[in-house]
Amino acid sequence: MKPLNGTRFLHWTLIYLVLIPGALVALEAQSLTIATTDYPTLGNPTSAVATADGRYVFVSVTNVGSPDFKGSDQAAGARKDVVSGIQIFRRASPSDASGGKLKPGGFIPIGSTGANGLVLLKGDQTLVAGAGDAGVAFLNVQDIVHGKAKPYLAAQGDGAGTFDVVASPDGSFVFSANEYGIVQRQRGSVGIIAVGADAAGRVTHPKPIGQIPAGDVVPSLALSPDGLRLYVATELVPANEPPPIAGAGNPTLAKNDCVQKKGTPPQSNGFITVIDTQRAIESTGNAILSRVAAGCSPVRLVETADSSVLFVSARGDDKILAFTPRLLESDPDHALLRAIPSGGAAPVGMRLFGQDRMLAVANSNRFADSNGSVAVLDVSDVSSSSGRALLKRWPAGGFPRNIGISHDGNTLYLTNYASRSLQVIQISIR
Secondary structure, three states: OOOOOOEEEEEEEEEEEEEEOOEEEEEEEEEEEEEEEEEEOOOEEEEEEEOOOOOEEEEEEEOOOOOOOOOOHHHHHOOOOOOOEEEEEEEOOOOOOOOOOEEEEEEEEOOOOOOOOEEEOOOOOEEEEEOEOOOEEEEEHHHHHOOOOOOEEEOOOOOOOEEEEEEOOOOOEEEEEEEEEEEOOEEEEEEEEEOOOOOOOOOOOOEEEEEEEOOEOOOEEEEOOOOOEEEEEEOEOOOOOOOOOEOOOOOOOOOOOEOOOOOOOOEOOOEEEEEEHHHHHHOOOOOEEEEEEOOOOEEEEEEOOOOOOEEEEEHHHOEEEEEOHHHHHHOHHHOEEEEEEOOOOOEEEEEEEOOOOEEEEEEOOOOOOOOOEEEEEEOOOOOOOOOOOEEEEEEOOOOEEEEEEOOOOOEEEEEEOOOOEEEEEEEEEO
16 A cells, blocks of 8 residues: 655744844744655544554544445444444554555454544553444454454443543543433433453453533543543533533633534534543542533644643634633633634644644534645744734645644644545654
8 A cells, every 4th residue: 555645745944932122032943844645544534543662553444445424423323334443554664665654554343333533551552442332442452463353342322422532641541432422311421431451451341430421412532641630522512401611701612603514503602521530430429620611513622741721623613722721620711711713624633742832733624525734833822812823734635533643743643534544744843
């Protein structure tokens, strides 16, 4: 399998500025070079994750050997005749003719109609996948690379549509975003799973230990670097018995005119939920610490390594929302720092890089008949409303969905869902 379009190089210089009395001084100039290479995938790719040593990249793919499904996401998850699973790419040696590019390395079906979010547990022994209505799948990494992996499933309920997954820092617990899971009459939930690895590090009996209702359509979640807080994205406020949600007085966050696809009726804003992970694991009291309005269809979240900023992609607003995490709990009505134009249409996946000074955004253009784009935003000072956040953008494929990153932070992995390709983005910052 050869790259689709070869390798493309883009180069530009970034200059960070600081204002001092009487002068605008260049604080730091950095040269950013990006090389992109596209690889075809066996089906529609959703997520990509690389092992810490960079030898393998695992990609979740659906509709393998079948055409794209034109119905809703919920209807897609109910199909019984679709092959989905994990496609394996191997990193070739830099000394061979490919120059260290990826090579196809096989495919592992996971026994469900969905293959969505991915996370590697600590030590890279186990790959965890959101597996649609089948729940959460656990696969041994060594078995995957040898082509014989058996998925072990942790069910999340009928029609759960499990999409995203994250793991606690020690790898003992996994949290899942169950997009359509019904809990306490809300259509969307967060699942908590005890991993239960054996003495050899294998996971064969993952145990669901609880679920938390999280509103209407729950596509994604993120864990704080210390593992103490879970941030959950919910696309819509529940129509029946809506919970208290902060930010109602901010027109950037609270709306009733969210329309993403022409011809569909307007809907409410979505919101983010902050969860105390220890309470969730131990089922001690109410684990939900706050809920905050987050514009039209918040769908992805990412937090800086120092926990100073939480970024949320508001797909229906073409914006990236920047929140102060500590204020989400202590003063949620005033937690919003800034709404940043995403540099394209319908932003979904995001990834911080360059010491958290830059944010790569997959502008999916999901509800149009044209390809999306990738934008790089300068997020070195989101507290300032002035300045130009967009640094650069370049074309992506159809429906660019999620962005993974290598352990060393030098490579991004973009999944182009509709055009069935993996775009590998090499980053050089000097």
